Amino acid sequence: MTGIEYKLVIKQIYINSLKGIKSSLTSISRQLGFSLEFVSTLIESLVEKGSVEVDPDNKYHLTVVGRKLISVVLTGGTFDILHVGHLFTFNQSKLLGDVLVVVLATDRNVEKLKKHTPTNSQEDRVELVDHVKAVDAAIIGDEDDFMKIMDLVQPDIITVGFDQKHDERDLYNTISSKGYSHVKIIRLQKHVSGKSTSKIVQEIIKHNYRQFDDDNLETLLKFPD
Amino acid sequence: MTGIEYKLVIKQIYINSLKGIKSSLTSISRQLGFSLEFVSTLIESLVEKGSVEVDPDNKYHLTVVGRKLISVVLTGGTFDILHVGHLFTFNQSKLLGDVLVVVLATDRNVEKLKKHTPTNSQEDRVELVDHVKAVDAAIIGDEDDFMKIMDLVQPDIITVGFDQKHDERDLYNTISSKGYSHVKIIRLQKHVSGKSTSKIVQEIIKHNYRQFDDDNLETLLKFPD
Known part of the structure; x- marks a missing residue:
């Protein structure tokens, strides 16, 4: 038994807390593919070290000490x-820590900011992102207050995509004033492909609208900002 | 140590063979997150049982006996x-076996069959699918001969999406005549969302072309078969 197995249990308890799943011996055993006996041994030792605590329903929670044994990276987008x-964003972000949490903008916030409805609903978007190998937990953002997500996730690192409009200094000032001055904000590099959703939408339209002449196409391809 | 770890090693050697990755103690240890010593013990025992063989370069390969210890599900599409x-297709397919292999139609075959170029190139499509949690290996199909993929993957089960046009009997007749009469072909159910790429493309266009009146939109939304 190495340190890896302890970390996997701690990660799982953390991820469950984000997803509203209760961490019991049974759930952790099923999620990690470890036997009940093995999970039980690991948890006992984690409780002894003060990293995990048990509630009256025999559900497990991380203590402040336990939470510090993993580093959490948060990134967000539509x-x-x-x-x-x-x-690329997910893989780069995941390299920076032990757990990658992705927060997705709600449909209403996408409409407000981008002036168009997303093609996939927030439920579908969160399901898709949650199925990506590098992603440990995808969650839907708060409609009004980003700090609610900060308080839930308690990230150590926030990554910002190369084309996202956030000003890192503004973001840092906002979160510092709420007790998150220890959080690092990292802007990621551009992926060589230069892909973006807008470009893909343009491609889709090009491929499906050959009947239009180029002038028309130019007009068609103008997006709201 | 339970049977799970042996199976993980066998799965990894199989997946590596599809992806053209050499299976050495180092690569398997890195891929599974197991220590070199642990992988070494597992492999020694697998060699002893005749499930794995070693080549002169100390690379590992599955024997016919070893390959039979896992069941492989193959599914395909654009x-x-x-x-x-x-x-849903991936998750349902994965439930049927130990390893899920997804074969993607080449760009040229998509153009031939669907009369339009895919938005994402075959390289991007294979990368995306390979990053989905349920998928063990995504590979690009053969341009001309599906049997080459059959010979490479040697699936136990083939799943067909609810909306794919293959006739299961025709497909079964084709593969049986080439020595694959033991392979099961299973048609999957429809996902409740009823999503399809064509519908998504329609959504994308609707969301981005509000300036068009409905009549025009109807014309626009006609796809080649």
Whole structure:
């Protein structure tokens, strides 16, 4: 038994807390593919070390000490139509820590900010992103207050995509004033493909509208900002 | 140590063979997150049982006996724009066996069959699908001969999506005549969302072309078969 198995249990308890899943011996055993006996031994030792605590219903929770044994990376976006640029964002972000949490903008916020409805609903988008190998947990953002997500996720690192409009300094000032001055904000590099959802939408339209002449196409391809 | 770890090693050697990755102690240890010593113990025992053989370069290969210890599910398609219906296909297929291999139609074959170029290139499509949790290996299909993929993958089960046009009997007759009469062909159910790439493309166009009146939109939304 090495340190890896302990970390897997801690990660799982953390991920379950984000997804509203209760961490019991049974759930952790099923999720990690470890035997009940093995999970039980690992948890006992984690409780002894003060990393995990048990509630009256025999559900497990991380203590502050336990939470510090993993580093959590948070990234966010709309992720309406998955493309290789998104995979790059996820893979790069995951390299920076132990757990990658992705927060997705709600449909209403996408409409407000991008002035168009996403093609995939927030439920479909979160399901798609949650199925990506590098992603440990995808969650839907808060409609009004980003700090609610900060308080839930408690990230150590926030990554920002190369083309996202956030100003890192503004973001840092906002979160610092709420007690998150220890959080690092990292802007990711551009993926070589240069893919973006807008470009993909343009491609889709080009491929399906050959009957239009180029002038028309130019007009068609103008997006709201 | 339970049977699970042996199976993981066998799965990894099989997946590596599809992806052209050499299976050495180092590569398997890195891929599974197991220590070199642990992988070494597992492999020694697998060699002893006749499930794995070693070549002169100390690379590992499955024997016929070893390959029979896992069941392989093969599914295929274009998978141009990933949606929750695809996840359903992958998850359902994965439930039927130990390893899920997804074969993607080449760009040229998509053009021939669907009369339009895919939005994402075959390289991007294979990368996207390969990053889905349920998928063990995504590979690009053969341009001319499906049997080459059969000979490479040697599936135990083939799943066909609810909306794919293959006739299961025709497919079965073709593969049986080439020595694959033991392979089961299973047609999957429809996902509740009823999502399909064509529908998503329609959604994308609707969302981006509000300036068109409905009549025009109807014309626009006609796809080649």
